[in-house]
Structure formats: structure tokens, C-alpha cells
Amino acid sequence: MKITIKIFAGLREFIPDEFNINVDNNCTVEQLKKLLIKKFPEASKLLNSSRFVVNEEFVDNKEVINKNATVYIIPPVSGG
DSSP states (O other), X not given: OEEEEEEOGGGGXXXXXXXXXXXXXXXXXXXXXXXXXXXXXXXXXXXXXXXXXXXXXXXXXXXXXXXXXXXXXXXXXXXX
């Protein structure tokens, strides 16, 4: 099934801002994270510490992603 990924902040150095990706039915956030780490290994550290939002709701790693969902990936940020 196809989902849309939108990337923010420091992850944009490693991953395109927005793209579509095909995942298995009943894919969880954890499975998506593993898939993205495999596809973008240089972003693994940030992906592992990022928050995931599915259809505008923060979710945990066990959340199942529905068909045509939009997943926002927000890495940790700090300012000074």
C-alpha cells in the first residue's frame, strides 16, 4: 500500500522533503522506521530518535499505518 512521508528539520539533509513509499499492509511505525533506515542508513541515528505523526496525531512504534496515510517524521531539535 502507498503512504506519503513528509520530513522535517535535520532529516532533510539525508532524506527528501516529501515522497511516497509502498509498505506492507498492517505496517507499523517500527517497521516503517526499519525500512527507512535500510533505505537511508546515514539518517539512522536521527530516525531512531524522531517522533512520528500519522494523519496529524503523534503515535508510538506499535501504531499500524493505514492505506494512503501521511506520516510526518520530526527529528529532535534544539536551539540556543
